[in-house]
Amino acid sequence: xxxxxxxxxxxxxxxxxxxxQTINDVVVRNHALRWPIPKQxxxxxxxxxxQAVERRGKYLLIRLETGTVIIHLGMSGSLRICTVxxxxxxxxxxxxxxxxxxxxxxxxxRRFGAVLWTxxxxxxxxxxxxxxxxxxEDDFNGLYLFxxxxxxxxxxxSVIMNSHIVVGVGNIYACESLFLAGINPKRKAGSLSxxxxxxxxxxxxxxxxxxxxxxxxTLRDFIRENGEPGYFAQKLLVYGRAGEPCAKCGSSxxxxxxxxxxxxxxxxCQK
DNA sequence: AGTGCGGCCTGTCCGC
DNA sequence: TGCGGACAGGCCGCAC
Numbered sequence: 001x002x003x004x005x006x007x008x009x010x011x012x013x014x015x016x017x018x019x020x021q022t023i024n025d026v027v028v029r030n031h032a033l034r035w036p037i038p039k040q041x042x043x044x045x046x047x048x049x050x051q052a053v054e055r056r057g058k059y060l061l062i063r064l065e066t067g068t069v070i071i072h073l074g075m076s077g078s079l080r081i082c083t084v085x086x087x088x089x090x091x092x093x094x095x096x097x098x099x100x101x102x103x104x105x106x107x108x109x110r111r112f113g114a115v116l117w118t119x120x121x122x123x124x125x126x127x128x129x130x131x132x133x134x135x136x137e138d139d140f141n142g143l144y145l146f147x148x149x150x151x152x153x154x155x156x157x158s159v160i161m162n163s164h165i166v167v168g169v170g171n172i173y174a175c176e177s178l179f180l181a182g183i184n185p186k187r188k189a190g191s192l193s194x195x196x197x198x199x200x201x202x203x204x205x206x207x208x209x210x211x212x213x214x215x216x217x218t219l220r221d222f223i224r225e226n227g228e229p230g231y232f233a234q235k236l237l238v239y240g241r242a243g244e245p246c247a248k249c250g251s252s253x254x255x256x257x258x259x260x261x262x263x264x265x266x267x268x269c270q271k
Numbered sequence: 272a273g274t275g276c277g278g279c280c281t282g283t284c285c286g287c
Numbered sequence: 288t289g290c291g292g293a294c295a296g297g298c299c300g301c302a303c
Contacts, residue, residue, distance in 0.1 A: 003296055034279065034299085058297075075297055076281075091281085110280045112297060127299085154274060163298075170296055239296090259275070262294085 002073040004135065004168030005208055007058045009215030010079050014104060015053040017081045021098040022049045023064070030093040034074060034114045037094065044117050045069060045096075056122070057131050057167030062096075067119035070127070074112030080105055132166040135204055140166050142198030149189035149197065156192060157185035158259050160204065169204060172239045173211070175264050177203040179238045184270045185263045186256075238264040 002010070026042040038044070045064055052063040060079075062069040073079070082103050088095065094106040094115055106115065118125050132148075133140040148165050149156070157178060160169045169177070178185050180203035183196060192200070237247050242255035246266040256263050 006296080032280090034297090072297085074280090075295070108280095109282065110295090110297095112280065152273075158274085161297095172296055260277090261297095 002058060002075075002077065003170035003173055003211075004058055005173075005211035005215050007060065007073060007168075008055055008212050010073070011053055011055045011060055014079055014081060017102055018050055018062075018096075018098065018104055019053055020050060021100060021102070022047065023096055024099050025097040027095040027097065028093065029088065030111070033093065033108065033111050034072070035116065037115045038117050041069075041115070041117050044119075056128055057134070057163060058170075059122075059128060061122050067117060068122040070114070070116040070118060070122055070125065071106070072114040072127075074108060074110060074114070076110040077106060077108035077113035080107070130164055132162070132164050135166050135168050135208055140201065140205075142194060142201045145201050146192070146194045146197040149192060152189040154189055155185060155258055156183060156187050156189045156200070157263060159189040160200070161259075166204075168208065171261050171263075172236065173204070173207050175239045176207045176237060178270060179265060180207065182269055182271065184267075185258060185265050187271075238266065240264065 023045050024047070026045060028037050028041065031037040031039075044067065048064040048066065050062060050064060052061075054061040054063060058072060060071040060073075062071065071077075071079070082105055084097065084101050084103060086103070086105075088105070089107070091109040092105050092107050093111070096104040098104070106113070116125075116127075122128055133144070145160075145166070149159055152159055157174050159165055160177065161171065161174050175185070177200060181196065181200040183192070183200055238253050241253045241264060244253050245251065246253055246269060249266065249268045251266060251268045253264055254267055256265075
């Protein structure tokens with residue numbers, strides 16, 4: 001499910017329900033996520049009040065009094081607010097139970113996600129310490145991408161999807177951004193001019209910002225129950241459209257594989 | 272240091 | 288209807 005817009009939509013959705021609430025209890029039904037959920041999680045976080053609900057890249061940060069719960073939704077994770085009377089289903093692995101009878105419930109069928117605990121500044125955590133800038137912040141700009149792609153022989157698609165260069169650009173939005181910028185996903189990152197880096201960064205910001213806005217439109221329903229963020233309402237121009245006509249030139253959208261991931265692009269419009 | 276795989280999992284869909 | 292295989296929105300860790 002989650003690329004950055006979905007994670008941010010989730011953050012905005014859960015924050016008003018859980019911020020400043022006290023965690024009464026934690027139930028872990030399955031510890032086996034990408035990394036084991038710490039055995040001491042329950043004892044570490046019980047009776048603590050949530051200080052803030054933040055996001056860094058695709059990591060959600062639940063700030064408590066003595067540390068931070070780090071949550072990653074992986075490929076199939078979702079968080080929803082329900083009540084203590086809502087029966088847990090097959091892949092509901094973790095419940096954070098609050099004093100107001102509400103539960104923050106993590107569902108993750110593929111279990112690529114993570115729930116971790118750190119008592120230190122989460123920015124210094126191994127998983128977060130070497131992350132690149134946030135895509136919507138000003139320190140991610142054309143010059144930054146230009147400088148960080150020099151001498152790189154990897155494809156531009158793999159570079160913008162590299163979280164050590166910029167966080168939050170997943171497979172879908174990488175494809176969409178490259179289409180908007182007219183750049184071939186296979187192009188070597190080091191061969192892009194500064195002007196084209198500027199154009200690509202603008203496209204990434206535009207696509208992500210637009211998507212967050214659309215996620216927001218379905219926020220209520222999302223939190224209420226169905227778990228579907230604004231994702232499918234999203235107007236995707238190339239992703240998942242192999243064989244369909246390009247929105248710009250009408251030629252057939254092509255699907256290839258890069259780094260074991262599907263790439264969709266227009267061979268006419270993207271050079 | 273940068274690049275490119277393997278692997279972690281379950282669910283779904285498609286062709287036979 | 289059942290079965291095998293491909294594929295899925297992420298990303299660390301490891302070889303080279």
